[in-house]
Amino acid sequence: MxxxxxxxxxxxxxxxxxxxxxxxxxxxxxxxxxxxxxxxxxxxxxxxxxxxxxxxxxxxxxxxxxxxxxxxxxxxxxxxxxxxxxxxxxxxxxxxxxxxxxxxxxxxxxxxxxxxxxxxxxxxxxxxxxxxxxxxxxxxxxxxxxxxxxxxxxxxxxxxxxxxxxxxxxxxxxxxxxxxxxxxxxxxxxxxxxxxxxxxxxxxxxxxxxxxxxxxxxxxxxxxxxxxxxxxxxxxxxxxxxxxxxxxxxxxxxxDAEGASKRVEVFVGGAASEDDAVEVARSIARNNLLKCALFGNDPNWGRVLAAIGTTRAAFEPDALDVAINGVAVCRAGAPGEDRSTVDLTGREVRIEVDLHAGTESATIWTTDLSHDYVEENSAYSS
Amino acid sequence: MxxxxxxxxxxxxxxxxxxxxxxxxxxxxxxxxxxxxxxxxxxxxxxxxxxxxxxxxxxxxxxxxxxxxxxxxxxxxxxxxxxxxxxxxxxxxxxxxxxxxxxxxxxxxxxxxxxxxxxxxxxxxxxxxxxxxxxxxxxxxxxxxxxxxxxxxxxxxxxxxxxxxxxxxxxxxxxxxxxxxxxxxxxxxxxxxxxxxxxxxxxxxxxxxxxxxxxxxxxxxxxxxxxxxxxxxxxxxxxxxxxxxxxxxxxxxxxDAEGASKRVEVFVGGAASEDDAVEVARSIARNNLLKCALFGNDPNWGRVLAAIGTTRAAFEPDALDVAINGVAVCRAGAPGEDRSTVDLTGREVRIEVDLHAGTESATIWTTDLSHDYVEENSAYSS
Known part of the structure; x- marks a missing residue:
């Protein structure tokens, strides 16, 4: 090994x-x-x-x-x-x-x-x-x-x-x-x-x-x-x-990423191309507001949609589905299941997006944005 | 008013x-x-x-x-x-x-x-x-x-x-x-x-x-x-x-940005085009590691160069100059003045980059990444 x-x-x-x-x-x-x-x-x-x-x-x-x-x-x-x-x-x-x-x-x-x-x-x-x-x-x-x-x-x-x-x-x-x-x-x-x-x-x-x-x-x-x-x-x-x-x-x-309290898997399916799926998944994975929400165990799916909206990928806003840890919190770009039913207390988080624009998919692995990340990186060189 | x-x-x-x-x-x-x-x-x-x-x-x-x-x-x-x-x-x-x-x-x-x-x-x-x-x-x-x-x-x-x-x-x-x-x-x-x-x-x-x-x-x-x-x-x-x-x-x-303890002005000059200057300044302004460093009063200019390197702007890595609050910490892509002479204790931070690739320039205004930002955004919807 x-x-x-x-x-x-x-x-x-x-x-x-x-x-x-x-x-x-x-x-x-x-x-x-x-x-x-x-x-x-x-x-x-x-x-x-x-x-x-x-x-x-x-x-x-x-x-x-x-x-x-x-x-x-x-x-x-x-x-x-x-x-x-x-x-x-x-x-x-x-x-x-x-x-x-x-x-x-x-x-x-x-x-x-x-x-x-x-x-x-x-x-x-x-x-x-x-x-x-x-x-x-x-x-x-x-x-x-x-x-x-x-x-x-x-x-x-x-x-x-x-x-x-x-x-x-x-x-x-x-x-x-x-x-x-x-x-x-x-x-x-x-x-x-x-x-x-x-x-x-x-x-x-x-x-x-x-x-x-x-x-x-x-x-x-x-x-x-x-x-x-x-x-x-x-x-x-x-x-x-x-x-x-x-x-x-x-x-x-x-x-083992710095300061992370969550391991977050962002899966994007239904994409017109693998590049589209990667671009959307990476945009979600880099959204600081979403990463803070996950740190706070808050299934704030609106921040997922706001992140998707900044990409050039093929999709229609009113066709987007989002599930967080298996709960379909957003269907067709509008509220789905009650967000309060999402359990985010564990370390593992899976965000699934369906763009309904094709058959390609990709996964990006990321982390939350925590106090420990800020602490570690505000003091690294000193 | x-x-x-x-x-x-x-x-x-x-x-x-x-x-x-x-x-x-x-x-x-x-x-x-x-x-x-x-x-x-x-x-x-x-x-x-x-x-x-x-x-x-x-x-x-x-x-x-x-x-x-x-x-x-x-x-x-x-x-x-x-x-x-x-x-x-x-x-x-x-x-x-x-x-x-x-x-x-x-x-x-x-x-x-x-x-x-x-x-x-x-x-x-x-x-x-x-x-x-x-x-x-x-x-x-x-x-x-x-x-x-x-x-x-x-x-x-x-x-x-x-x-x-x-x-x-x-x-x-x-x-x-x-x-x-x-x-x-x-x-x-x-x-x-x-x-x-x-x-x-x-x-x-x-x-x-x-x-x-x-x-x-x-x-x-x-x-x-x-x-x-x-x-x-x-x-x-x-x-x-x-x-x-x-x-x-x-x-x-x-x-008044959420959780900010610094007001950061990122000025990029010597750019081949205004678009280049904006792209470079925005890449610096969005770099979480740099933003954490500024929160910790750490003039970590290596993170500025790492952020510049992810852009498509015209520049040569060994021509880049960076000054933080007036101290030329990086000259020609290599260490300049001693980073310990940079005073970051105040609220105002000015990062100046010279790409040495032209005469255009742009400024992006941003903030640091603080514990208060994480706190505020991990609890916003709950």
Whole structure:
């Protein structure tokens, strides 16, 4: 159940002294082969952190030997000096492992706009390289920022395995990926298949998580394949398995989102297109007034309709149906069942919208907007 | 300084029994002529309240005799029955004033998805018609929902006046207007000029207010001209004066936005187009993480850059400058002055962004995201 669940991988997580808390803050994941196939997707934010710019180049040839990750600093908006820091980080890992720097991806997470303490980072890399083992737990711990728990997942098929770890609790509205995620497999796959599978899997998992509408500068999902199982799965089976692991990790992210007291599933059906369904579901998921109402156990469906009305999706206002936790509170754009019959006391909330405009659908997972979210994010950098 | 500041208008505000609080909840503003010129702009939300649908038709011919407004219920998402309620409301006003129902605009504000108590509404209209006077204060009070103060403004030019009142404290991100606003003038203007002036004035005032990113189903701004001054101002002068009153009311709205502890001015300059400047400023104004940081007096400029990066505006990430309350915390996309030198202890916050991509600019006014906002909106309908 970790980033080392697949054979051919070792990992480590160490205390490097970057985080003020004194917790683990440098992780290393190494692919020992025989293959060194890799694919990655990154944030679609146009302001991209130095490690994103670096890793995008590193993975361009479909090959990676290692990923080094640090928490305690995002190394974003740090200019040319910040990029040089990332380059130096990759060089240091390459030297410790005896590989080329161009085969080392770098991921960073934490506060934007501050340089990393490079002495600590480089020391941490040395310690991590010395601590590499087949237990991935320490690595998953080392990439946490405001995450209260580590997120790991794995699935095993006929002779091959996919494992992974992820982090992300705030600024969680991935554009192509989520904060940081490393996936590993011992299946024999080529770079084209790895890339195709990763895009297919993330499109309906990480891309459908939207905790706070704020897209990060550092989102990265990396998949490395070692081929150590010797098994070549057929592509649809591989994509299914990868989607299962991504969905598992995405759900762990939303369950641990900053300050959340609810896990909210927004399902939009009856859409003319999947894009329409996603746009409507995301508009609902980002509506602060609705999110506050859910925090207060208030089934205020008028705020759902107000959010739908700001989209460009195909629908008629007097055809909209909304159900909250199974109660049809709005039918044909007008009041349905009594809103007081909706039970919102539990942690799980399901909002179902029928646009009556087609047959497509999509789900976005989000959270409520709570006092704890405000508290945590009003004091994060200080 | 009210909706009756211009000659030719009378108004009233009464307790009709719609609001549970027992406060004033029905307002009436009557244009006594000699002209009955009017223009209006409405929410661009595609889910529109019954009174918006009605008033859009009523003002289509450029003429109105009266506007009736109620707080205590939005009459939105109430289906054909809700529209019939609005129709009946207009008929009742028309009968009390001896005018046609098609010359009566209706505005409602409050909870979405519930029918209005029509007995109370109709009783209130009778009482308001009997209480019409040249003092607009009671009317401005009667349209308040979560507004803590009434919002009124006026400006007098050479022989003519523009006055107005507005309400709106939450769901405050107008698409073409703000929650509810009635403007009056005794200038002699024709319907075309009134419409042109109203669109020009609201585009850079109410449309630039974005407290919580949530667009209402009921936003309405109505301008009525009585011509009672006998003075025909030139059009640019009239537009300037109208913009002054709209800007004054828009600032009063943002100052009283739900739960806000900060008034935040987001100025974006150096843009390739005004649309780019608005898109960037609005993205910053809607970023929950930044809004929480401002609540915590934390000049977390990385969140400004992350918000800019989600837009389609023309810019290069390594050319972005950001100043917060005059301190250049980010230069060329990298750290500038020490963030600890920014003083955020006051209520006023000014964020200045230079995109270095052109010469256009725009300002969006917003607020922070506070515990009080969460509290107020988690308990609004209950």
């Amino acid at each position: 970790s980033v080392t669940a697949a054979t051919g991988f070792r990992a480590a997580g160490v205390v490097a002294g970057i985080k003020a808390s004194g917790g683990r803050d440098v992780a290393l994941v190494v692919n020992e082969g025989p293959l060194d196939v890799a694919a990655a997707v990154f944030t679609s934010n146009r302001v991209q952190a130095a490690p994103v710019l670096w890793s995008r180049q590193a993975v361009a040839d479909g090959r990676l030997r290692a990923v080094v990750l640090n928490s305690g600093g995002a190394n974003a908006c740090t200019g040319p000096d910040g990029f040089a820091d990332t380059h130096r980080t990759a060089e240091h890992v390459a030297s410790a492992l005896g590989v080329g720097a161009g085969d080392v991806a770098v991921c960073s997470t934490g506060l934007i706009g501050e340089r990393l303490p490079m002495d600590a980072v480089l020391g941490g890399i040395g310690a991590a390289a010395a601590a590499l083992c087949v237990d991935g737990d320490a690595a998953a711990d080392a990439i946490r920022t405001t995450d209260t728990v580590a997120k790991q997942a794995a699935t095993t098929n006929q002779g091959w395995t996919i494992g992974g770890m992820a982090k992300g609790a705030g600024m969680l509205a991935p554009g192509l990926a989520t904060m940081l995620c490393v996936l590993t497999t011992d299946a024999v796959v080529d770079a084209f298949t790895a890339d195709q599978a990763l895009r297919a899997a993330t499109r309906v998992t990480f891309d459908r998580v939207d905790a706070d509408g704020c897209m990060s500068t550092n989102d990265t999902v990396i998949l490395m394949a070692s081929g150590a199982s010797g098994v070549s799965p057929d592509v649809p089976t591989f994509i299914d398995a990868l989607r299962t692991v991504c969905a598992d990790l995405a759900q762990q992210l939303i369950a | 009210s909706v009756t500041a211009a000659t030719g208008f009378r108004a009233a505000g009464v307790v009709a029994g719609i609001k549970a609080s027992g406060g004033r909840d029905v307002a009436l503003v009557v244009n006594e002529g000699p002209l009955d010129v009017a223009a209006a702009v409405f929410t661009s939300n595609r889910v529109q309240a019954a009174p918006v649908l009605w008033s859009r038709q009523a003002v289509a011919d450029g003429r109105l005799r009266a506007v009736v407004l109620n707080s205590g219920g939005a009459n939105a998402c109430t289906g054909p029955d809700g529209f019939a309620d609005t129709h009946r409301t207009a008929e009742h006003v028309a009968s009390a004033l001896g005018v046609g129902a098609g010359d009566v605009a209706v505005c409602s504000t409050g909870l979405i998805g519930e029918r209005l108590p029509m007995d109370a509404v109709l009783g209130g209209i009778g009482a308001a018609a009997a209480a019409l006077c040249v003092d607009g204060d009671a009317a401005a009070d009667a349209i308040r929902t979560t507004d803590t103060v009434a919002k009124q403004a006026a400006t007098t030019n050479q022989g003519w006046t523009i006055g107005g009142m507005a309400k709106g404290a939450g769901m405050l991100a107008p698409g073409l207007a703000t929650m509810l606003c009635v403007l009056t003038t005794d200038a002699v203007v024709d319907a075309f000029t009134a419409d042109q002036a109203l669109r020009a004035a609201t585009r850079v005032t109410f449309d630039r207010v974005d407290a919580d990113g949530c667009m209402s189903t009921n936003d309405t701004v109505i301008l009525m001209a009585s011509g009672a001054s006998g003075v025909s101002p030139d059009v640019p002068t009239f537009i300037d004066a109208l913009r002054t009153v709209c800007a004054d009311l828009a600032q009063q709205l943002i100052a």
